[in-house]
Amino acid sequence: xxxxxxxxxxxxxxxxxxxxxxxxxxxxxxxxxxxxxxxxxxxxxxxxxxxxxxxxxxxxxxxxxxxxxxxxxxxxxxxxxxxxxxxxxxxxxxxxxxxxxxxxxxxxxxxxxxxxxxxxxxxxxxxxxxxxxxxxxxxxxxxxxxxxxxxxxxxxxxxxxxxxxxxxxxxxxxxxxxxxxxxxxxxxxxxxxxxxxxxx
Numbered sequence: 016x017x018x019x020x021x022x023x024x025x026x027x028x029x030x031x032x033x034x035x036x037x038x039x040x041x042x043x044x045x046x047x048x049x050x051x052x053x054x055x056x057x058x059x060x061x062x063x064x065x066x067x068x069x070x071x072x073x074x075x076x077x078x079x080x081x082x083x084x085x086x087x088x089x090x091x092x093x094x095x096x097x098x099x100x101x102x103x104x105x106x107x108x109x110x111x112x113x114x115x116x117x118x119x120x121x122x123x124x125x126x127x128x129x130x131x132x133x134x135x136x137x138x139x140x141x142x143x144x145x146x147x148x149x150x151x152x153x154x155x156x157x158x159x160x161x162x163x164x165x166x167x168x169x170x171x172x173x174x175x176x177x178x179x180x181x182x183x184x185x186x187x188x189x190x191x192x193x194x195x196x197x198x199x200x201x202x203x204x205x206x207x208x209x210x211x212x213x214x215x
Contacts, residue, residue, distance in 0.1 A: 019197045026203070035141040036198060037148040039099040039190050042180040046079060047105050051143055055176075058139035062132040065124035068115055071132040074108035074162050087161045088173065093152035098187050100150065103175035108158065109133055109149075110168040119167070129171055136174075146179045 020036040022028075052075055059071060078085045078101075088108075089101050100106075111129040115122045133149065140147045155170045164170065182194035204215050 019195050022198055022200070031138050031141045035137060036146075038146045038179055038182075038194060039102075039148060040180040040182045040185050040194055041102040041104065041146065041175065041177040043102045043104065043177075043184075045104065045178045046077070047145065047177060051145065052105070054143060055136045055139050055145075059132040059136040062128070062135045064128040064131070065122070066115065068112070068122060068125075068128070069132075070112040070122055070125040071129040072110040072112065072168060074110070074164075076106040076108065076162075078104050078106075084161060088153075088158060091154040091157045091161070092150065092173075096150050096152045099185055099190055100148075100175045102180060102184070103148075103177045105176040107136075107147075107174040107176055108162055108164070109171045109174060110164055111171050112168050114167050126169065126171060133172070133174070140176065144178065145176060148175045149173075150175065 018034070020038075022033040022036075024033055056073060056075075059073070060069075062071075064070065076084050076088060085106060088106055089097060092100055109129060111125040113122055113125050114120060137147045137149075149172045151172055153170075153173055158164075158173065159168075159170055182191045185191045185194070208214050
């Protein structure tokens with residue numbers, strides 16, 4: 016029986032895309048090996064980027080290896096994220112370099128390109144049986160200070176990473192229910208146009 020979170024796609028797509036979703040429940044006792052982490056970052060490495068600037072940077076914060084940094088980052092999260100995120104064994108800080116090379120000209124594609132790298136990373140994670148949930152609900156200024164991120168970088172997200180766990184371990188009933196509620200998306204015809212804007 017398919018997992019309720021697996022996408023019911025209208026058109027044929029890769030199984031990795033159909034099966035990828037963003038859980039909140041993690042197996043807090045199961046660590047992610049350095050080798051598995053490097054495979055994720057290798058996938059991100061090969062994402063396309065404007066001028067080949069590769070503006071993305073990642074900081075891997077393993078809860079067991081860097082407990083002080085991990086706990087400090089938990090304190091930067093919104094209350095909703097604090098309810099579940101500490102279960103994840105790894106946080107990945109996603110940063111984007113906002114300027115181009117020595118000229119320091121603005122890179123208007125930095126966040127777009129970084130998003131592509133993260134997409135590669137999340138699909139690779141799915142192929143390895145890992146789960147990744149991206150969080151925007153955190154204090155970027157404090158997180159940057161904690162992780163000593165240079166000023167010309169923008170923090171795009173914190174990714175909670177690990178192996179899926181039991182929804183029953185989540186303290187929040189709404190979160191427990193969301194783990195098994197089927198996913199929904201607007202149909203492609205609502206965001207794909209033909210020739211000009213608005214023409215389906």
